[in-house]
Amino acid sequence: MTDVSDRISRRQVDKFAERRAQLATSALRTLSELGYARTSLREIAQNSDFSHGVLHYYFRDKVELIMFCVKLYKAECVTRYDQIVATARTADQLRVDFAQALATTCDEDGTMHRLWYDLRNQALFEESFREDVLEIDQTLELMIWRIVSTYADLSGKPITVSPATAYAQFDGLFQQALLRHLSGDPKALDTLKDGVDKTLPKLLIP
Amino acid sequence: MTDVSDRISRRQVDKFAERRAQLATSALRTLSELGYARTSLREIAQNSDFSHGVLHYYFRDKVELIMFCVKLYKAECVTRYDQIVATARTADQLRVDFAQALATTCDEDGTMHRLWYDLRNQALFEESFREDVLEIDQTLELMIWRIVSTYADLSGKPITVSPATAYAQFDGLFQQALLRHLSGDPKALDTLKDGVDKTLPKLLIP
DNA sequence: CGGACTTCTGGACAGTCGTCAAGACTTTCT
DNA sequence: AGAAAGTCTTGACGACTGTCCAGAAGTCCG
Numbered sequence: 001m002t003d004v005s006d007r008i009s010r011r012q013v014d015k016f017a018e019r020r021a022q023l024a025t026s027a028l029r030t031l032s033e034l035g036y037a038r039t040s041l042r043e044i045a046q047n048s049d050f051s052h053g054v055l056h057y058y059f060r061d062k063v064e065l066i067m068f069c070v071k072l073y074k075a076e077c078v079t080r081y082d083q084i085v086a087t088a089r090t091a092d093q094l095r096v097d098f099a100q101a102l103a104t105t106c107d108e109d110g111t112m113h114r115l116w117y118d119l120r121n122q123a124l125f126e127e128s129f130r131e132d133v134l135e136i137d138q139t140l141e142l143m144i145w146r147i148v149s150t151y152a153d154l155s156g157k158p159i160t161v162s163p164a165t166a167y168a169q170f171d172g173l174f175q176q177a178l179l180r181h182l183s184g185d186p187k188a189l190d191t192l193k194d195g196v197d198k199t200l201p202k203l204l205i206p
Numbered sequence: 207m208t209d210v211s212d213r214i215s216r217r218q219v220d221k222f223a224e225r226r227a228q229l230a231t232s233a234l235r236t237l238s239e240l241g242y243a244r245t246s247l248r249e250i251a252q253n254s255d256f257s258h259g260v261l262h263y264y265f266r267d268k269v270e271l272i273m274f275c276v277k278l279y280k281a282e283c284v285t286r287y288d289q290i291v292a293t294a295r296t297a298d299q300l301r302v303d304f305a306q307a308l309a310t311t312c313d314e315d316g317t318m319h320r321l322w323y324d325l326r327n328q329a330l331f332e333e334s335f336r337e338d339v340l341e342i343d344q345t346l347e348l349m350i351w352r353i354v355s356t357y358a359d360l361s362g363k364p365i366t367v368s369p370a371t372a373y374a375q376f377d378g379l380f381q382q383a384l385l386r387h388l389s390g391d392p393k394a395l396d397t398l399k400d401g402v403d404k405t406l407p408k409l410l411i412p
Numbered sequence: 413c414g415g416a417c418t419t420c421t422g423g424a425c426a427g428t429c430g431t432c433a434a435g436a437c438t439t440t441c442t
Numbered sequence: 443a444g445a446a447a448g449t450c451t452t453g454a455c456g457a458c459t460g461t462c463c464a465g466a467a468g469t470c471c472g
Contacts, residue, residue, distance in 0.1 A: 019449090035331035037243035040429060051451050056431065114330035121327050123385065124320035125241035130389050137385070164382065165401040172378020176370065179329065179343070183336050195371040202408040225419090246459060257421050262461065 020058050023048060024069045031069060032111040036118045041065075067132050070119050073112055078139045080105070085146050091154035098147055099196035102170070103189040106177050113178060141167040148203055157204040166203055173199065226264050229254060230275045237275060238317040242324045247271075273338050276325050279318060284345045286311070291352050297360035304353055305402035308376070309395040312383050319384060347373040354409055363410040372409055379405065 026048035031039050041062060045052035059065040084101055088094035105113070116136075123133035145163040152159045159166075173195045180188035232254035237245050247268060251258035265271040290307055294300035311319070322342075329339035351369040358365045365372075379401045386394035 054450055118327050121324050124388055161404050164397055168378040168382040169375045172374040176374040182330055191370055198367050206412045260420055
């Protein structure tokens, strides 16, 4: 394989991947709006610049498309809070920033996150979803752990719970807030911030 | 005479309600097996002693049937842990019993609970589900609160978090354990017990 | 028994679904 | 230029969905 053909084939691959990403972005809009159960490939195509047939040109089937979508979204989502870790100077600041960031995510990206919860729930029923869902869940757990361990460092106190427990607690708080917030509860975000504020210090030895 | 509500107010109310419950029980089996998205009325009927047409004789539509089902289940589920509250003599015993009870539920009734999570998630998308889901969620929150406040009484220490926060934390722990457990992780239940063991004391002032 | 009512069946209807493939259009290569 | 490869549209397919309905079957009572 010469340098030229290598470059060419790579360019084609890039273009292919580019269109996949473009279609996945369209699909994400539709999925986050309707949820897994009610989203059809035709609906996805209608909210994009292409016809429904093209989806099978870029994705093997519906499952592959959806998994590609959620991975695309979570890849960006997973690094969102690292900025907070990087800039926080004190434990209290980290705690406040983290609580605020969760509330902002809940408010601005609520529809995307309900999609994530929807798909994670599908994994409870459909085995084919589990591998990918568990992998994403693992990266989220690590993201939370970076927050918690940084908070512990800044506090100078050791952590008393496992990464899994810490993640589960914040995930529960977020999920509850999301339901309340989408249902129109005006206090949902404040309750979330308060919950995080109270929960984070309890993960350390007092 | 085409409306279901007319039939309800007829003479044989008991028999009518009885059959509704019978059909709902069949439906629960199917729903907990397949989940909301993939359960059809024909599938439900096939797992019962009747044909698919009869479902529209006892329920207005699919949504009414499913909501009736989950309410039937949660009505029993919500009182399951009150036994623990009633018999616990010490805080430590309550803590251990509660952790064990959650693990047992996760193991034995995992498929039913994934259905609950599935429907609660649907409420994030479909507004018509929200009212019922929020109501059930509220009773679950109260159930957890009875545990936590009894634990606080037995410990002689005040609680530091709100009912919503306490519920969200345990719900997160349970949900995480359910996913792991259904995925075949042998440590899922022990992790759940450990998480509950660690979380419960942290809800009080040390 | 016979009629009135309730309960239940099974098929029909009008959609929607994922998937596929034939062909048209576009780009790239020789 | 034309051939080849890549990209996209369109229509079709069989299967499945919730809903409805005509009528069979069962139940009750005079």
